[in-house]
Amino acid sequence: MxxxxxxxxxxxxxxxxxxxxxxxxxxxxxxxxxxxxxxFSFAMFLIGGAMAMVIRAELFQxxxxxxxxxxxxxxLTLHGLIMVFGAVMPAxxxxxxxxxxxxxxxxxMALPRMNNLSFWILPFAFFILLSSLFMEGGAPNFGWTFxxxxxxxYAPPSVTFFIFAVxxxxxxxxxxxxxxxxxxxxxxxxxxxxxxxxxxxxxxLITAYLLIAVMPVLAGAVTMMLMDIHFGTSFFNAAGGGDxxxxxxxxxxxxxxxxxxxxxPAFGIASHIIETFSxxxxxGYASMVWAMASIAILSFVVWxxxxxxxxxxxxxxxxxxWATMLIAVPTGVKVFNWVTTMFKGSITYETxxxxxxxxxxxxxxxxxxxxxxxxxxxxxxxxxxYFVVAHFHYVLVPGSIFSIMAAVYYWxxxxxxxxxxxxxxxxxFWLSFxxxxxxxxxxxxxxxxxxxxxxxxxxxxxxxxNMISSVxxxxxxxxxxxxLFIVLKTVMGGKKATPEVWEGSRGLEWTVESxxxxxxxxxxxxxx
Amino acid sequence: xxxxxTTSVNNKLLAGLITLFSSNMFAAWDDLNMTEGVxxxxxxxxxxxxxxxxxxxxxxxxxxxxxxxxxFAFTKKKNPNPATxxxxxxxxxAWTVVPFLILVFMAIPAxxxxxxxxxxxxxDINIQVVGYQWxxxxxxxxxDIDFFSNLTTDWDEIYNKTPKGEFYLEEVDExxxxxxxxxxxxxxxxxxxxxxxxxxxxAIKQDAIPGFIxxxxxxxxxxxxxxxxxxxxxxxxxxxxxVVVKVVPQDEYDAWVQDKKDAAFRMAELTEKDWSIAExxxxxxxxxxxxxxxCHQVNGQGITGIFPNLAGSDIVLNDKAGNIExxxxxxxxxxxxxxxxxxxxxxxxxVITYTRQAWGNAENGDGEIVVPxxxxxxxxxxx
Numbered sequence: 001m002x003x004x005x006x007x008x009x010x011x012x013x014x015x016x017x018x019x020x021x022x023x024x025x026x027x028x029x030x031x032x033x034x035x036x037x038x039x040f041s042f043a044m045f046l047i048g049g050a051m052a053m054v055i056r057a058e059l060f061q062x063x064x065x066x067x068x069x070x071x072x073x074x075x076l077t078l079h080g081l082i083m084v085f086g087a088v089m090p091a092x093x094x095x096x097x098x099x100x101x102x103x104x105x106x107x108x109m110a111l112p113r114m115n116n117l118s119f120w121i122l123p124f125a126f127f128i129l130l131s132s133l134f135m136e137g138g139a140p141n142f143g144w145t146f147x148x149x150x151x152x153x154y155a156p157p158s159v160t161f162f163i164f165a166v167x168x169x170x171x172x173x174x175x176x177x178x179x180x181x182x183x184x185x186x187x188x189x190x191x192x193x194x195x196x197x198x199x200x201x202x203x204x205l206i207t208a209y210l211l212i213a214v215m216p217v218l219a220g221a222v223t224m225m226l227m228d229i230h231f232g233t234s235f236f237n238a239a240g241g242g243d244x245x246x247x248x249x250x251x252x253x254x255x256x257x258x259x260x261x262x263x264x265p266a267f268g269i270a271s272h273i274i275e276t277f278s279x280x281x282x283x284g285y286a287s288m289v290w291a292m293a294s295i296a297i298l299s300f301v302v303w304x305x306x307x308x309x310x311x312x313x314x315x316x317x318x319x320x321x322w323a324t325m326l327i328a329v330p331t332g333v334k335v336f337n338w339v340t341t342m343f344k345g346s347i348t349y350e351t352x353x354x355x356x357x358x359x360x361x362x363x364x365x366x367x368x369x370x371x372x373x374x375x376x377x378x379x380x381x382x383x384x385x386y387f388v389v390a391h392f393h394y395v396l397v398p399g400s401i402f403s404i405m406a407a408v409y410y411w412x413x414x415x416x417x418x419x420x421x422x423x424x425x426x427x428x429f430w431l432s433f434x435x436x437x438x439x440x441x442x443x444x445x446x447x448x449x450x451x452x453x454x455x456x457x458x459x460x461x462x463x464x465x466n467m468i469s470s471v472x473x474x475x476x477x478x479x480x481x482x483x484l485f486i487v488l489k490t491v492m493g494g495k496k497a498t499p500e501v502w503e504g505s506r507g508l509e510w511t512v513e514s515x516x517x518x519x520x521x522x523x524x525x526x527x528x
Numbered sequence: 529x530x531x532x533x534t535t536s537v538n539n540k541l542l543a544g545l546i547t548l549f550s551s552n553m554f555a556a557w558d559d560l561n562m563t564e565g566v567x568x569x570x571x572x573x574x575x576x577x578x579x580x581x582x583x584x585x586x587x588x589x590x591x592x593x594x595x596x597x598x599x600f601a602f603t604k605k606k607n608p609n610p611a612t613x614x615x616x617x618x619x620x621x622a623w624t625v626v627p628f629l630i631l632v633f634m635a636i637p638a639x640x641x642x643x644x645x646x647x648x649x650x651x652d653i654n655i656q657v658v659g660y661q662w663x664x665x666x667x668x669x670x671x672d673i674d675f676f677s678n679l680t681t682d683w684d685e686i687y688n689k690t691p692k693g694e695f696y697l698e699e700v701d702e703x704x705x706x707x708x709x710x711x712x713x714x715x716x717x718x719x720x721x722x723x724x725x726x727x728x729x730x731a732i733k734q735d736a737i738p739g740f741i742x743x744x745x746x747x748x749x750x751x752x753x754x755x756x757x758x759x760x761x762x763x764x765x766x767x768x769x770x771v772v773v774k775v776v777p778q779d780e781y782d783a784w785v786q787d788k789k790d791a792a793f794r795m796a797e798l799t800e801k802d803w804s805i806a807e808x809x810x811x812x813x814x815x816x817x818x819x820x821x822x823c824h825q826v827n828g829q830g831i832t833g834i835f836p837n838l839a840g841s842d843i844v845l846n847d848k849a850g851n852i853e854x855x856x857x858x859x860x861x862x863x864x865x866x867x868x869x870x871x872x873x874x875x876x877x878x879v880i881t882y883t884r885q886a887w888g889n890a891e892n893g894d895g896e897i898v899v900p901x902x903x904x905x906x907x908x909x910x911x
Binding site: 062063064065069070073136137138141142143147149150153154156238239243244245278279280281282283284285286287309310311314317318321322325326328329332333335336339340342343344345346347348357360361364365368371372375376377378380381383384385445446448449450452453454455456457458459460461465 | 559560561562563572573576577580581584587588591592594595598599602603604607608609610611612613614615616619620623624627628631634635638639641642643645646661685686687688692694695696697698720721722724726728731732733734735737738739740742743756757758759760761762763764765766767768831832833834863
């Protein structure tokens with residue numbers, strides 16, 4: 001192994017990155033593209049976050065203070081779209097770019113030029129989406145789920161730009177997924193069988209298949225909208241013989257797997273971090289793989305649990321309730337495996353571990369509320385209230401986003417060659433942890449007490465907890481500026497990192513020096 | 529304002545702490561929990577909710593208990609040499625099967641309750657509920673009663689110009705009235721986009737979907753006024769279309785039905801009367817503020833690019849026939865709906881007259897007014 005590393009050292013002089021802006025425009029290097037994805041996603045995280053701040057500021061007190069209801073709806077729509085398609089998904093693709101080739105011992109992604117294309121169309125998609133804010137009639141205002149006919153017959157003219165933007169995002173995701181699958185299937189180092197792959201690689205393999213399966217469905221949904229709006233069809237218009245509920249079936253057939261697309265890579269990340277800082281091999285590797293595969297397969301047969309109130313027949317309600325409850329089984333297995341990995345370990349609490357532990361605890365709380373939402377009769381009370389908002393923010397913010405932050409702290413020494421500032425990292429963790437819970441925990445209560453989601457103003461009994469929730473949101477939002485500062489500080493300098501970085505780290509990426517050379521594993525390593 | 533609100537938060541926190549340590553812990557809990565409601569079904573749903581909640585709490589305590597124990601007991605300092613075990617098929621099997629059994633235990637009562645909710649036999653009273661942007665219409669199918677239910681909270685309260693009332697955003701001009709002890713069946717649909725009719729106290733939430741009719745039923749035994757909301761994003765004023773149901777004893781209900789029928793008769797008389805401009809404008813302003821102001825605004829200027837300006841609009845100024853037609857038929861493919869069924873002939877005539885008189889329109893246009901008989905004329909079948 002050491003021989004391989006040495007040969008890299010002197011290769012470096014010939015294959016360094018190009019200089020200037022063209023390095024980033026023309027690059028086909030998986031590390032450069034990974035970096036581009038990560039910075040892009042962080043920019044979107046700040047923009048989508050700023051919109052969340054507008055929402056929380058308006059909800060700080062009852063009454064309309066800061067924005068008009070019309071603009072409020074645009075904010076909540078763009079916040080959702082940007083966070084899902086602009087922040088979480090590209091961040092995971094960025095991590096896949098950086099890590100998958102290094103973890104499987106490949107020199108780069110299998111399709112480097114397509115890799116460049118799949119990134120560089122993304123900024124255009126979001127430029128188009130955001131420019132709709134300045135169009136006559138305003139930006140899309142129908143929620144990120146864009147239910148017809150609010151998003152067709154009754155939509156502002158900018159909906160056409162929204163449809164085009166979604167098409168581009170879909171194309172980007174599909175290209176990214178093809179690349180991940182081809183890389184994993186064809187470019188693993190000799191000896192790395194499927195069941196020896198690191199779990200992050202496994203999680204992304206499954207995620208990529210989910211993406212390829214459902215992004216075309218989303219493209220179909222928006223294309224039908226386009227036809228309804230401009231070409232006189234009536235897919236979703238009852239007056240013309242269509243069916244508005246058909247839209248929801250199609251959307252959620254995409255939407256539910258999409259939810260798991262945003263959480264499966266987080267499972268992979270948490271597994272690596274917990275085993276590293278517990279200094280103990282992950283418990284139940286094989287069952288982790290099977291659990292992820294089961295979750296992915298189940299995700300195709302539970303979509304109508306988002307639609308319990310649309311008037312489905314009893315048989316359908318029962319089926320989707322039972323199928324949804326079943327997801328708790330593989331998800332539980334994962335949580336039990338993580339806890340057992342920590343049991344009798346030798347644990348230290350660096351920043352990545354703090355984020356990973358918070359991920360396990362808070363994601364599980366989101367899982368509990370998810371189980372409650374699966375119970376159809378109770379869902380009639382929960383549906384479209386703040387209880388749902390609390391639920392999905394618990395799985396997305398301290399779930400997906402905490403896992404991304406954990407990943408950044410965990411691998412940034414490998415990316416930059418510098419250790420981050422541990423003291424500031426911990427401060428960032430605690431501020432985020434407190435902020436996220438103060439924001440979203442009370443939302444369970446106001447939801448149960450009867451506050452609907454997606455409203456710009458509310459009845460007086462919800463006032464106190466909304467104010468507390470807003471204070472939490474401002475704290476969480478402000479803490480992310482600290483995150484930006486910590487990352488920049490680490491990029492500029494800091495204590496030099498060793499190749500293995502962490503005492504308990506396992507995996508091929510820790511065998512190359514830090515920072516990882518521009519080209520790694522031009523000769524495949526041997527895995528036993 | 530800010531200071532006052534902060535104090536109330538402090539009070540609430542303090543009150544929360546005090547109640548937490550007092551014997552009466554569950555009183556404070558109630559404000560933060562699902563309502564038990566007032567029907568047999570809503571109480572069953574509440575019990576189901578609490579059952580699943582406590583199961584989750586117990587599972588959480590066990591899992592997090594082991595996790596926090598490991599976090600404290602197995603630090604690098606206390607346990608420098610980690611164990612090496614990393615798989616155990618029996619354990620994996622156990623924590624697959626046990627949760628599965630717990631789920632079956634939850635699914636049985638849930639499926640039973642759901643089956644009860646889906647009993648869609650005929651009701652004693654059948655009420656059609658129609659969602660509009662942004663109000664509800666109720667039609668009593670047996671008694672030929674038909675009215676709209678609009679938010680009555682003043683826009684000045686919403687925009688913080690006047691203090692907010694007790695039922696801020698939860699009050700309407702006309703509640704649905706139903707008698708106790710009867711099976712009421714709601715037939716729920718919508719006229720424009722999807723809405724959702726939610727009455728937490730009855731545990732009913734059904735989407736109102738244009739072109740489709742969903743059903744829900746309830747039997748309420750406690751008289752009272754119950755408040756709910758629209759729960760599907762339906763555009764700009766989604767937050768401003770509450771649901772209010774008034775449950776009354778049977779004799780009171782019968783009297784209400786009779787009143788509604790008498791009122792319909794009096795309205796017919798009003799239609800025949802000769803109206804002056806002043807009378808029409810005065811009545812029209814009230815109708816405008818209730819039905820039109822959400823989109824066209826108080827000053828008639830609408831919102832650029834979305835809702836048309838009425839002050840100085842050519843149709844409002846000079847085209848009386850076109851003006852009537854737009855209100856009666858709505859505009860295809862736009863937010864402007866038909867008001868033919870929402871407004872009486874009297875209200876229709878007066879609101880059109882109001883818009884043709886207000887904001888300087890009378891001076892800039894032909895100043896023609898519309899009287900109730902014009903609307904009656906319009907409604908006559910054209911041969």
